[in-house]
Amino acid sequence: MSNQDLIDYLKECGVCQVCQLRYLKARGSEYKDMKESFQKLNVEISNNEDESLTKKPRLNPCTTCLGLFSEEFQQEIIQKITSCNIDQFECQTIGIALSMPMLLQIRQLSMWFALIRKFGSKIDEDRSPDVPLKEAAKLILNPIICQQLNKTYNSEGILINVFLDHPDELDDVARLLKVNEAVFSMKNARGKKQLITRAYMEKMFIPTKLSAETFEKQFTIPCPIPSSGLTLKEVTLSGPCVFVAGRYRKLSRKLSHSPWVLQGKRVMEDSIQEIIIRTIAPHFGVDEDKIIFSSSGREDVDVRCLGRGRPFVLEIPNSKRITLPNALALQMELEIEKSAQISVNNLQMVTRDDLVHIKTGEEKKKKFYRALCVLERPITVEVLKKLDMPNGFEIEQITPIRVLHRRPLHPRPRMIYSTKAWVDNKNPKILIIDIISQAGTYIKELVHGDFGRTTPSFASIIGQPIDIIALDVVGIDLDWPADIDNRNINNNIKIEVVDSVAVEA
Ligand SMILES: [Zn+2]
Structure with a gap:
């Protein structure tokens, strides 16, 4: 079989x-100058009216x-794409996803059978004889679309979804189901009804697994000359997914991390997640409920988070913008500060790859706390000495009573890396204790012992009752995201920042 025969x-x-x-397995640039490509492949294209098959409407x-x-x-x-207002996105790159009707795949198979009949063993039975339509579309259509829109191709950019259809699609799919029923199991490996997907077709509907005779009971070989072509059903655009990271400081003891709802009613009016998202979402032209908020750990409702703050990241799909200038980042930070419940700094764009920082190693991280505690009697030097443990110790914690309703009961060991205590200078019964612990330690229980469920505890170590009044997170063991000072970059705009202070009594 020569190329010419084919x-x-x-x-x-x-x-x-x-x-x-495609059937000559042309790649890339060979589709550009087709005449030359045919010549190189020793194929003569006749000079009759068929020559410009792609040019003239036929x-x-x-x-x-x-x-x-x-x-x-x-x-x-x-x-259709240009009518979609692509300029709403601040993004110079595009990705293109073509959604093709199933009948195109059926037609490729029909032509495959036809070529086997015509040329016999010269045609592979397990590898398709053509460059698949999707691949060819990428090679041919993508460069043209990019050029016309004056954009470059990048699958992380604005995604252009092009949905194609054909008037015969439903009929052909119904017949395809009949072929499938006749030849293949209707259940998949997991016992569920087998859906005919593109991938399934590519795997099962090939001449080594399906005979031409069976196929021919529903379809013709070769495929018939169609009376109508593809139709363009719809074009949709979705913006790129971007990631914004920062650090938050929680200044309120009456604020939950995420919306706190019990039996359909809100327990806390607001949350860290909502304050941050509702401030940032409009700047990216995205609905608040589409944004995903994650942070490196979290603190209890009544615990503040001070120091450099806790790293967090927002995943913003379908974003209208892909950059975050310092001035805008600062504007967002100032808006958030107006809440008077949290403050945010280091706001910046990060990449998807950066998410590993926030999503891994949580258990291994160290936590830095400052606890304000009260004793029944004035504090002695002996008590201070006992709580001064620079080398730390190991504890065993059974799930605290206060969280039993949402966590399973199991004992777990936790490392307390160091503790240091001193007396409040106004009240001799008040202790301030700095604690460095392993992530996941229940600090309140470490202090009072939780009726013997945490051992040892500060109470058991000093041999007298001790209670915790207030707790602050003063540091997070994660040096990410980068320390970007949006305030100073912006020409020394002076802003009063709530500083990392000792706990309030
Ligand atoms: Zn064609």
């Missing part, structure tokens, strides 16, 4: 020149691509 036969079947090149579209590669249809796609 092309002559394809032409006879009504296959367009682009698709003819009565019948190509049998295998149904007109996908005709210039007319390409222009229709581009026009």
Whole structure:
């Protein structure tokens, strides 16, 4: 079978020149100057009216691509995209996703059977004889669309979803189901009803697994000349997914981390997550409920988080912008500060890869706390000495009574790396204790012992009752995101910042 034989036969079947090149396994630039490509492949293209198969609107579209590669249809796609207001996105790159009707895949298979009948063993039975339509579309359509929109290709950019359809799609899919029923199990490996997906078709609907005779009970070989071509059903745009990181400081003892709802009623009016998201979402042109907030750990409602603050990241899908200038970051930080409940700094864009910082190693991280505690009697030097443990100790904690309703009961060991205590200078019964502990330690229980469920505890160590009045997180063991001072970058705008102070009595 020479290339010429193949092309002559394809032409006879009504296959367009682009698709003819697909069957010659043309790659990349070979689709640009088709005439030259045919010459290189020793194929003569006759000078009759068929020559410009892709140029002239024809009565019948190509049998295998149904007109996908005709210039007319390409222009229709581009026009539809340009009518979609792509300029709403501040982004110079685009990705393109073509959603093709199933009948295109059926037609490729039909042509495959036809070629086997015509050329016998010269045609592979387990590897498709053409460059798949999706791949060819990428090679041919993507550069044209990029050029016309004056954008560069990058799958992380604005995603252009192009949905194609055909009037015969439903009919053909119904017949495809009949073929599937006749040949393959209707259940998949997990016992569920087998859905006919693109991937399933690529795997099962090949000549080594399905006979031409069975296929022919529902379809014709080669595929018939179509009376109508593909239609452009819809084009949708979605903006890139961007990530904004920062650090928050929690200044309130009456604020939950995420919306706190019990039996349909809100327990706390607001939350850290909501304050941050509702401030930032409008700047990215995204609905608040589409944004995902995550942080490196969290603190209890009544615990403040001071020091440099706790790292967090927002995942913002379908974003209208891909950059965050310092001035805008500062504006957001100032807006958040107006809440008087939290403050945010170091706001910046990060990449998806950066998320590993926040999502891994949580258990291994050290936590830095300052606890304000009260004893029944004035504090002695002996008590201070006992609580001064620079080398730390190990404790065993059974799930605290206060969280039993939401966490399973199990004992777990935790490291307390160091503790240091001193007496409040106004009240001899008040102790301030700095604690460095392993992540996941219940600090309140470490102090009072939780009726013997945490051992040892500060209470058992000093041999007398001790209670905790207030707790602050004073440091998070994560040097991320980068220390970007949006305030100083912006020409020394002076802002009063609530400082990392000792706990309030
Ligand atoms: Zn074609």
